[in-house]
Amino acid sequence: MSTEEGPVEHEDRWILNLRGMRVTKISVDFRLVLVLDSDWEIALETPVNLSHGTVHANPSVLLNPESQDVAAALALFGANVLSAVAFKSGTLRLVFDTGHHLNCSSDPSFEAWQVTGPAGWHFVSLPGGDLAVWARSGASES
Numbered sequence: 001m002s003t004e005e006g007p008v009e010h011e012d013r014w015i016l017n018l019r020g021m022r023v024t025k026i027s028v029d030f031r032l033v034l035v036l037d038s039d040w041e042i043a044l045e046t047p048v049n050l051s052h053g054t055v056h057a058n059p060s061v062l063l064n065p066e067s068q069d070v071a072a073a074l075a076l077f078g079a080n081v082l083s084a085v086a087f088k089s090g091t092l093r094l095v096f097d098t099g100h101h102l103n104c105s106s107d108p109s110f111e112a113w114q115v116t117g118p119a120g121w122h123f124v125s126l127p128g129g130d131l132a133v134w135a136r137s138g139a140s141e142s
Helices: 071-076
Strands: 013-015 023-028 032-036 040-044 048-052 061-063 081-087 092-096 100-104 113-116 122-126 130-135 138-141
Touching: 023 071, 032 071, 040 092, 048 071, 061 071, 071 100, 081 130
Parallel strands: none
Antiparallel strands: 013 081, 023 032, 032 040, 040 113, 048 061, 048 100, 081 092, 092 100, 113 122, 122 130, 130 138
């Protein structure tokens, strides 16, 4: 588990401090949802790239939540998060201890993804490539 209390803001990104959290549930409707222990949830609503190992050796697989074409995401069940970064450009990058990398870019027309957690944390990739961040104390758009 992460030893820091919450996400940490940097100039161009937020470090989400999900290190060591395990994927305990995967669900699919029009979104692909990864539920982590410690009450964190990652909802992916637009196509997402999932890769394993190096990009040169293994090309990524495109997961499309809207059409429920996300079977490759089942490999993430039980995986531990090594790194979770929400870029202020609206991109989300997750790295898992299984060697999987998940990248979700912003979408020009839709909210591409959102991450919610305890203490009112809520990160949303806004249409067009921006990031909105809320905590219990209020909202700030980065």
